[in-house]
Structures are given as C-alpha cells and as structure tokens.
Amino acid sequence: MARFTLHDLAATVDARAASGGDSSYTKKLLDKGAEHCAKKFGEEAVELVIAAVENDRSHLISEAADVLFHMLVLLKSRGVNLEEVEAALAQRTSMSGLEEKASRKRD
Numbered sequence: 001m002a003r004f005t006l007h008d009l010a011a012t013v014d015a016r017a018a019s020g021g022d023s024s025y026t027k028k029l030l031d032k033g034a035e036h037c038a039k040k041f042g043e044e045a046v047e048l049v050i051a052a053v054e055n056d057r058s059h060l061i062s063e064a065a066d067v068l069f070h071m072l073v074l075l076k077s078r079g080v081n082l083e084e085v086e087a088a089l090a091q092r093t094s095m096s097g098l099e100e101k102a103s104r105k106r107d
Ligand SMILES: N=c1c2ncn([C@@H]3O[C@H](COP(=O)(O)OP(=O)(O)OP(=O)(O)O)[C@@H](O)[C@H]3O)c2ncn1[C@@H]1O[C@H](COP(=O)(O)O)[C@@H](O)[C@H]1O
Pocket: 012, 016, 023, 024, 025, 026, 027, 040, 043, 065, 066, 069
C-alpha cells in the first residue's frame, strides 16, 4: 500500500473546504465554524485518552486517527496550515523538551 501521510490528509481537507459538496463531512464541520471544530476535536481527544487508559491498542490507533483528522480540520477552520505547525516543531529540534520548558518559564 502506498504511504499515506498527514500532508495527503491535509490536502483532502483543503479540497473539501473549497468544495460545495453536501456529501462531505469535512465541509459540514467547517461550515459550522471554528468553535464547533474545536468542540469536536476536544471530544475526539477525550476518546483517545479513554482508549489509552483502557490500553486497547486497536481502539487507540483508531482514536488517534480521529484526533489527527479533527486537528487538521480545526487548524483549517482558523487558517493555519500543517507546514506552520511543522515549522514550530522544527524550531524545537535545537533543544531538548526540558530546555524548552525551562525557557518558557524565563519568558
Ligand atoms: N479521516 C477522516 C475521518 N476520521 C474521522 N472522521 C469522521 O469523524 C466523525 C467522528 O465520529 P463521531 O461519532 O464523534 O461524530 P458523528 O456523531 O458521526 O458526527 P457529528 O455529527 O457529531 O459531527 C465520524 O463521522 C468519522 O467518519 C473522518 N472523516 C473524514 N476523514 C477523511 O476525510 C476524507 C474526506 O471526507 P469527507 O469530507 O466526508 O468527504 C475521507 O476520505 C477521509 O480520508
């Protein structure tokens, strides 16, 4: 199977956002606005937490997929693209997580 990446999914979200299609769940979410997208993301995040606590591997994978999809929709609803998030992550590679945490406390 060809490798499917978050960029492929983000491209689908972009295409659905630009479509007029009634048959698109993505478009329906976006049409309801950023606050609705944020609420859906929160619900999916809680479901992911529950799957992790229950230690149900296949459920955890499925819920993680839901969270990633809803995160991309949420970003789209606020006009943020995946490349901007990647740039933020890339900036952090020069220091460890603990160093980054300490630098935030100094701000
Ligand atoms: N990856 C996903 C994806 N992951 C989860 N979901 C949907 O997210 C919803 C989450 O489930 P819930 O039970 O919380 O929500 P629900 O009660 O069905 O929906 P609500 O009415 O509460 O919003 C389900 O309807 C899932 O189908 C997704 N919907 C779409 N995609 C991708 O987006 C593409 C485009 O989809 P459309 O926009 O529908 O064409 C698809 O081909 C997929 O690649």
